[in-house]
Amino acid sequence: MIQRSTIKQRRSKRVARIRALLHGTGMRPRLVIFRSNTSLYGQLVDDEKHATIGFSNIKGKNATSGSALGKSLVEVCKKQKIKQLVFDRGGYRYHGVIKQIADTVREGGITI
Secondary structure, eight states, X not given: OOOOOOHHHHHHHHHHHHHHHOOOOSSSOEEEEEEOSSEEEEEEEEXXXXXXEEXXXXXXXXXXXXXXXXXXXXXXXHHHTOOBOEEEOTTSOSSXXXXXXXXXXXXTTOBO
């Protein structure tokens, strides 16, 4: 009998595929996006030190929440004097809220 993979299993495969290609450093950390049922999360990760440099989260999953998360991530980057990021979309499609976060971070002067 053929087993079907669940949505979580398919997403974890996508995440692993993406992570194999992306690598963040101290000067150019990886911006990881996570979308839960109620909130959006953004995290800046230095893969060389295996450490989180900064993070931000916000309630809501719509475009205005994405803009707010992007603005708060820009503030975190400016405090840490970060000018470039590697964008890790976390296995989600690059549209809607995920695209809104990336566009807002770019508008804030951070290169992705």
